Amino acid sequence: MAKLEKSVMIKAPVKKVFDYMADPRNLPEVWPSMVEVKDVKPSPTGGYNFSWTYKMAGMRFEGASETTEFIANQHNVTESKKGIQSKFTWDYKPEAGGTKLTVQVEYTVPIPLLGKLAEAFIIKQNEHESDALLANLKVRMEA
Secondary structure, three states: OOOEEEEEOOOOOHHHHHHHHOOOHHHHHHHEEEEEEEEEEEEOOEEEEEEEEEEEEOOEEEEEEEEEEEEEOEEEEEEEEEEEEEEEEEEEEEEEEEEEEEEEEEOOOHHHOOOHHHHHHHHHHHHHHHHHHHHHHHHHHOO
C-alpha cells in the first residue's frame, strides 16, 4: 500500500475550507484527475458517500467512497473499497489566522491492471497530483 502526507497553509477560515472539502461535489474543481463525482448522499457518520470517476496513468477508474469519520471543522476520513482502494484523512487546524490542512492518503496501486513496472511512476505521479490538488484548493479558498 502506498502512502503520502501533504500539508498546506490557506489564508481562509477553517469552516470555509472544511465546508468546501466536505462536499465531494466540489472535488472535480480542485482535483485535476477527478473526472466526475455523482450519487452524493448524506452519510450516517456525517459528510457524504459518493461515486466517482478518476483518471490515473491515462486509465479511467470507477469507484465509490464513504465517510467513515467526521468531526465538523476538524477532521474527516473517506474510504474507498470499490475502484482504487484508498483512505483519505483530512485534518484542519486553525493556524496563523488561517487553516493548516493536512491530508494523509493510503492507497493500493491497481498493479494487475497497470503492471509492476508502472507502480513507481504512478506513485510519483500521485505525489504531484496531491500537490496540484492542495495548490488549487489554496487558490480557490483565498480568492
